Amino acid sequence: MRHSKPMYKRFFGVLALMYSIGYIPGYAAAVDFEAGKQLQEEKLSNKTREELYREIFNMAPPEQIKEVEAVLIINEIVNGKVDVVFSEDRLDFTIPSAPILTVISSIATPEFVKMVKDKVEANGRISQHVLDGLNLTTAFDSRSDKVKITVPTIFLLKQTHYLTGGGMEDPYVVESIKPNAVSAYVNIHVNQQFQYRQKVSENLSRSDSLFIVNMNRKVRQPFYGHFDGALNVYHTVLEGSAGFQQNADPAVIRNDIRLVYDQPQRNALRIMAGDILYPTIGYQSFVHMGGIGASKDYSLQPHILTYPVGEYEFYLTDPAEVEVWVNDAMVSRMYLDAGTHDIRGYPFIAGNNDVKIVTKDFAGRKETMEFSSIYETALLAKGISRYSANVGFPSHLHDGGYDYDVEKPFVSFSYQGAVSNVYTHGYYTQAFPSKGILGYEFTRATPLGPLALNTTGSYINKIGPSFATRLGFTLRSSVFYKYSKNKGVSADRLPTPVIWNTQAEYFGPKFLKNFEDTLIRNLEALKFSSDVTIPLAGQFNVSIAGRYYLCRDTVNVTMLSLTFQKTWKNALRTSATIQHASDLNARKANSSIIFSAQWSFRAGPNDFSVGEIIRRHQPSKLDQFTTEPQPQEPQWDYNTSFQWNYDNTKSAPERVSASVAAQLGPDNNDYRGTLGYSGNQGSIELSQAMDDPTYAKGTFLQHQTALSLKTALVYVDKTVCLSRPIYGGFVVAKGIKNLSQCQIMINPTDQGYEAISNKLGPAVLPFYTSYQLKRLKLTPLNPPIGSVEEKMDFTLFPQYKSGFLLSVGAEKTVLVFGSLLDIDGSPFAYQAIIITSRDKKDAQPTKTFTNGAGRFQFMGLGTGTYLITPVEAKGRHPITFDIPVENNGYYRSPTMTFSGSGAPLPKRKETVDSVDTAPQGENIFLLGTLASMDGKVLAFVSITIVHLDDPNAQPMNTFTNKDGGFQIVCRKPGHYKIAVADDESGANAVFTIPVGTKGAFDIGKQTLKK
Template structure:
């Protein structure tokens, strides 16, 4: 009976694939490769060494630890890791000592693991993003970058002008990322201009991913708060950049903890609508980041386990997207020299540096405080911000104090109130917004250059929005503006949005301004989108400008080998115009043709333009041409791609997001920085005998970076034959390991049937050696060569006995 059990174990282990080609721990027979099952799911496959007692029943430790790491609490996982024996195994006694209950099912040849809830790790379940794999994400390489080039050549002709070739214009963007330090610069060229080349922003950036801080040296792009005016500066800035961790909860969003005791089906309802459905194993889950409406929200989580028993969790949360979560900080600090354009370059004001900053803190989930400051020469401004939400609405206050000189100082205040979309657990069809702003005549925001902005003294505004009849919206509003000199201004407005169906809507708006002049303006707009999104159209009429416009679009459905086009007509008082545009999208470039015609007083003026948009991207020593890149990218390369072969990247119907082939390198462009993606390489079109070792790759690019994916494409040959002894008799039921010419393990599933026959599914060309489990038999040495059909028959192979036998 024991012999039969051992024989079944041997047959089962030989029938399983060589999982990751792991090396078998050095323990004696019997042994087999068995699945490890937790919550009815296979979490790993490992070598198992069945024994009668728990002290000697051993399991290969590495795959078991990898499978349990996401399920077991850290302290228990470390405890189990410390119990690993020198042979690389743990025993059933070790597993039970770490809090696991383990049972070996001899009928199914499975190792079943039971993990109590108290020993399970708590999990964050982000409904906005579902992790597709526990495999690590590929990060950017040490050196990557891209160069974008856009060129436009226009020709003008017609009765109203002299025929001529207009100046060639172009724009260049350069990005170079070296170990996370990003150099970026751009410029434009205009043929025949006094200064043909003009430089745009040039800077170096570096992100601290753990702290979500972005450091910038050079030309700065800054945000502002309160009464601040964002200046043009060249200097140094430190900014809290939430986009560095896009999956982290930083706003006071949903945060609900549930306990699941058995495998269950979970449904999440937000404000009465089913938002998500999930199948979850037992554990503790913190469900977060589902979409909320402004105000009070009703969230219900329904759990139905595998026995049909239901449990309901009911939550209620307040939400406002301008607030910060408790303890979360948002800030921007910058200092630099103001600049203005001067010829082909920029003139930097070295008479004094400008300083600007703001800092906001979430005191609670319902209250956020902020402070801001700006200074330049004798000008300074200090501001205070308070924002809060309650069941009665959202209220914010901004205050500012400016000083230009000893005799010119002033205050400013701005107050904003908005009722909530949901109050007391119910949808509110009416939302009221009120704003009031007051500025002293001597209040002047800090401005590094005289912008000529006329400041107003007081501003009041109100808006009332109604929602009814299945997403019909109607709004009315009014406002007044009091200025230091001249006539004050009053404005009245209304708008109506009528959705005819899911693809069509009509908007009507009216505004009346009363000031120095009295202007009445009506606007009628029409929007239509085809259900598949391939075609769209819009039209509007403006009564004040007496302008009518009609636009029809043909949208591209694929990122390459496709065309997008548009045609528009516009008519106004005494003038008509038409614009036609078509752009062909290829992977390495796009070609644009545009024609613009204007008719006035029976004379036509025509302008035809030809454009080329292209670029080159590189990662390490690999590069490829591409359409211009605006963010990050993935570069895919395969040196073994067969001639004329094509592989789709992220296939979607007839096309994908990119295509590899006939070139050996391609670019998957515009991957948003810090987001997680799964890149799918479709290998179904490969000819017989070619094998792509891996088809799915997890990537996570950083700010303006490139990730390199080297596709391991191999040519595999099926090998078959028959093993016989010196007398020509078949040698049956021989198992063995296949080694390459460097004595590295290639396959451990070699096995002969009762007739001595064997079949090896795929080997690369080269020399191989098979070491059998029969000590008295010598090695079986053979060579695999490329053959038509990728199938090689070795015929009868004589396996001799060792001379020492």
């Protein structure tokens, strides 16, 4: 009888063996290198790995695994998986350098990146020993198969963090889908109105009755339609609009038509031709013209910050918690690693802002840094400029179109640029041959507020030169001072800043205010205006405003107002205003007092609002029926309003909306109601209005009913469908092939979706912005089992009025079962066959095998006609068979017999079939995925599985699906080898089914190796 070793010796022996052997298939992933080094240094065992293994297990040790797949993590950034190759002594390893350099290039200095590149071996790999020599911390975690690399803070780049208003993704560095080459849309808005006058008394005069009868003869008003759209061909856009009105002359009116071509990556350039649009600044005025224009428009590069942002760098020696405070309010809390950091995109208010950054490291040390920043929306960031240059001929609407005055060419130019983050200036000009302007403007930010100056000279032929100047200053302060006997004068911060606007403006008597003016005579010579809003405690505000106009050849004008406003609980707001204005005709000043109250609240989809305005004022001159002076008493006006809106808050295009509103006043009483429905293909709304005008008191009520329909017709890549109105761009999503009968949802959520296909057409989602990445998720509703494509998430890069078509779906796979008979009618047993699709020329042939009964199975790629050819034909003719359209994902074909002159196959010993047979005994249902040597899944290939422990076992044959997955029934546990059928390269993978395994067993992803 053999005596076993003491238990404690076997236990410590196993521990020593596990440290020394490193990796055993089925037991461990890889050795921990630090533990291995420590094991050698401490000399836990003088025996070799082989000696330890033989002593403990009484058998030869397995061969060590020299390569393993592991996740690469660099400074907590995961960059996929890499193959790790160990050295013979397992004290070092190498990994590919490319994924390391990809991450390091984005976080480390260029000098350090170059140091790493110089150490890369000729085969593109780099070792742990080399990385450690570069002061990187490199470790392999055998328990989780991870390679972790840490770059010291001394080599890291400055890290930029955006709080708000920044950090938008650069669409030119993110992989995205570009718009289709050709797309188009037309928005259609049609409206039909009905008007009817209702008598309110039978005792009307003959003229009033006749008027009502005549007006009611045409209850239906002329039909009206408005159309606008765009055609995008390779990023060049033709856009335009037109109107139609029944019985009008002309019935069709052409509006603007223009070509737009954008070059967003080349200085954000936009070029227009036709009825162009262009920005104006200063004293410029918009003149409608046909011509050509070029503008630097940063809406083409929305990821670039064009306004100044606070840039505050600080260095952390250790990881720390960072709090960011703006104006005594904490706006962010972040946990940052050691290194240099730059925080941008502060939620500043206009004016001076106080910034405080508080850092707390894990040792408890605390440090506070304080800054001050001025923020003005009118400023550009340093180095940012924009311009607009346009030339053409003025146009006027005439006979349903535009007339262009080619004898009066017109030019408009403007430029704005930032000298610094606190100083922005600009130049501009506009001119006809007979008149023009030339101006200069600047905005300068100060700690108290912005100072803005605008001065312009004009010239008019036969009239002469003139000029205008406007100087403005806005004082903003969030600090108020208070006095107490104990503390004296102290300062505190207001939740809302005090804003004081002051402006002075001078107009020359012959200054050209508007290019459309034919009579130049400026009555106002000098204009002063000032207004201030003072927030007080308890949501109470006081506003004071004043205007004084010094006029030529007439009286001067004075306007003053004082307003008190209070916000109460439950969204109730009240205000009282005292106004005083001088009469333009110098007869009598007009003073008024206005009281108002507004209460609004929301309950689910219902929104209610009730308001009352009471006004005491002098009677208007227009209300008097005599021109003789007469005593006038102040009068009181009462205006009452009520409004109810219903809007389903469901996150889906299909929704019902309704509203009821009433306005009761001294001049008119209006009652209005709407009922509408919007869906994926457009919206429809029915509205009813009833007016009780003052001039018809006691005579009639005016009723108006309107039916409005809004939809859009879109085209992209031979697909035409209906949509909601399009304003910027659109994406069409539809299912094809195996998903052609499924509804496709765009961006589904728990509450709904943004668009969905239906019986009327594909799903269409309008875009409202351009040149910003748009991420979409498509989900088919109730798809066929196993037919959903892997890629259902898309990143789009919409451009100006562009369209996308996303088609999801693949050929429907059908599992085919069949039986083959040889020429003599015997089973065509244990033979390799090739199955080819005759309808799909680009489809790869499928190789498979028959079992002992001549049965076979394969995954057909869609319906259609297929051809079965034996690998060893020997005179046998191919067999043709069809997979019908009507199937439930599988099809059992009738028995098929080869024809030809070949001799029948010799009889072979029957064995247990591996395909299409009933399970026998305790079976193991094996699942797995097969990948090639480069890691890519092998789809639709025939594979052979061999039981290595049983030399008499017959090979088992099966196939993979489109995802590389396979399944087969195994009879017993042990070691197995898997390979692609008829593959002469010798590539295979070995896996183990442990003893005692029953039922389903997933062996995971098996990668072929030689």
